[in-house]
Amino acid sequence: MERRAFIAGTAAAAVLGTAAGAAPAGQPKYGLIGRMLAKPGQRDALVAILLDGVADMPGCLSYIVAEDPDDANAIWITEAWDSEASHKASLALPGVQAAIGKARPLIAGMDNGRVTRPIGGHGLK
Template identity: 85%
Template sequence: MERRTFIAGTAAAAALGSAASAAPAGEPMFGLIGRMLAKPGERDALVKILLDGVADMPGCLSYIVAEDPENADAIWITEAWDSKESHAASLSLPAVKAAITKARPLIAGMDNGHTTRPIGGHGLK
């Protein structure tokens, strides 16, 4: 299963709080937003897997995992990358592959994710 599919119904296994520099001038950043559903009672364990070992993903500007306050089994994942290529390269990282393998049994489903083009904001340079 691809990380993009894993993480956001399009996008994850995947990540938080890495702060690299933004894309070079003129090159668009790459973003993903999606909702994942954990099996009942497994959300906390799934979140922990998604957050472990995500600081060393080259090109990852932001990887946010958030609880859905209206659904005890749902999480939202928002990613910002310096480029689409950096995101694609992250799929081959051993830590990402391991997270996907470990998290897969805890996932009940995923909504369709959405690709975005971040243009700026707090935390993005």
């Protein structure tokens, strides 16, 4: 659950498409939404880390990092995956591990993330 807490799901973390062995068609998708707080003045640096290296995450359908317009230190992270298993497997990827290590010192806190079940929308297959 480290990534769910860190990335609210992290690093980020976008890639469109799935890997061989990905979830079968019709299987419910897996989503995460969370709010992360950067240390004062570090939001841009944290966003850059979260957006760097988000490619090549098998099963990641969407990874969006957004600034919170009402809080200069807050960001929102929204992820959609073909399956929970793909999300969990992403935690072992070197790029994700590197992003977590770089970002950790810039994070002031995180709200409890929420697991969702994406069902459709623009760009989600």
